[in-house]
Amino acid sequence: MQKLREIGVEPASRHGQNFLIDMNLVRMIISSADLGPQDVVLEIGTGTGSLTTLMAPEAGRVVTVEIDGHLYELASEQLLRFGNVTQLRCDALKNKNRFAPEVMDAVGDALADLPDSRLKLVANLPYNVATPILSNLLLCEHTPHTMVATIQKELADRLVAKPWSKDYGALSVWMQAQCTTEVVREMSPKVFWPMPKVTSAIVRIIVDPERRAAIPDLKFFHQWIKAIFLHRRKFLRANVVSALKQHATKEQVDVLLDEMEFAPDTRTEQLDIPTLLRFTEKVRALAPDWGL
Numbered sequence: 001m002q003k004l005r006e007i008g009v010e011p012a013s014r015h016g017q018n019f020l021i022d023m024n025l026v027r028m029i030i031s032s033a034d035l036g037p038q039d040v041v042l043e044i045g046t047g048t049g050s051l052t053t054l055m056a057p058e059a060g061r062v063v064t065v066e067i068d069g070h071l072y073e074l075a076s077e078q079l080l081r082f083g084n085v086t087q088l089r090c091d092a093l094k095n096k097n098r099f100a101p102e103v104m105d106a107v108g109d110a111l112a113d114l115p116d117s118r119l120k121l122v123a124n125l126p127y128n129v130a131t132p133i134l135s136n137l138l139l140c141e142h143t144p145h146t147m148v149a150t151i152q153k154e155l156a157d158r159l160v161a162k163p164w165s166k167d168y169g170a171l172s173v174w175m176q177a178q179c180t181t182e183v184v185r186e187m188s189p190k191v192f193w194p195m196p197k198v199t200s201a202i203v204r205i206i207v208d209p210e211r212r213a214a215i216p217d218l219k220f221f222h223q224w225i226k227a228i229f230l231h232r233r234k235f236l237r238a239n240v241v242s243a244l245k246q247h248a249t250k251e252q253v254d255v256l257l258d259e260m261e262f263a264p265d266t267r268t269e270q271l272d273i274p275t276l277l278r279f280t281e282k283v284r285a286l287a288p289d290w291g292l
């Protein structure tokens, strides 16, 4: 980090620039991703390139993305010696719902280059964009095999939360409907420079192709759970009536809820994933154009 100071770079909190300075934890992130020569790694937030430098010898290809021009230049000095690293200087996200096309193009090229390739996201993520990065990658044309990331502990709690708990919401459902999610390790603010205000965690998310195949329309499911979890403590009926207001009458909603055998006082936060999957399919049959 000395180098950052020498060239006059001050970490920018708006870009979530908290660098991981405990190298044992950097190695733990990499070992949790179980990298091999068929793996294409996508890293969002190259920073100074400390994680990238250790991943490059273990992975087939690494695509690493950095928004900050100074850090991009600084990391280039370290990364030039690796023939399998593609460095991109851009915002990884086009908007909160989509990755930047140049990121997906670079990932597509890297995947096409390797036989039997698999995509893995491995990153110490900038906290302000961690949620869209993890959730949007599951909607992209290149499905990840695994995601290992350092994120805020509060977000990690949401990724593993179960029904009825305070952290259970649309993100928990979206991820767990398709993946196994696990907190590998909590991390004190002290392992970063500068220290963030919050505790962090390393999470590992492994995509389960069977669970994914059981969701007929991923985009519809994603939008529907976001809509009904908007006020997750409210009665489910109110959430559904509001979400379907242009598409179904209150009477139709009541028939739907009866068919699902939901009690009148059912709240969204108590519904488990199999129930939500069945419910989504009933809604899709009733209002196939919803959310388009």
Ligand SMILES: C[S@@+](CC[C@H](N)C(=O)[O-])C[C@H]1O[C@@H](n2cnc3c(N)ncnc32)[C@H](O)[C@@H]1O
Pocket: 015, 016, 017, 018, 019, 020, 021, 044, 045, 046, 047, 048, 049, 050, 051, 065, 066, 067, 068, 071, 090, 091, 092, 093, 124, 125, 126, 127, 129
């Ligand atoms: C938490 S730091 C991690 C840096 C480094 N990988 C490490 O482990 O120390 C996050 C990095 O992501 C970069 N960043 C923030 N927002 C970004 C975005 N939207 N797209 C690409 N990079 C971003 C920041 O500039 C910063 O370098």
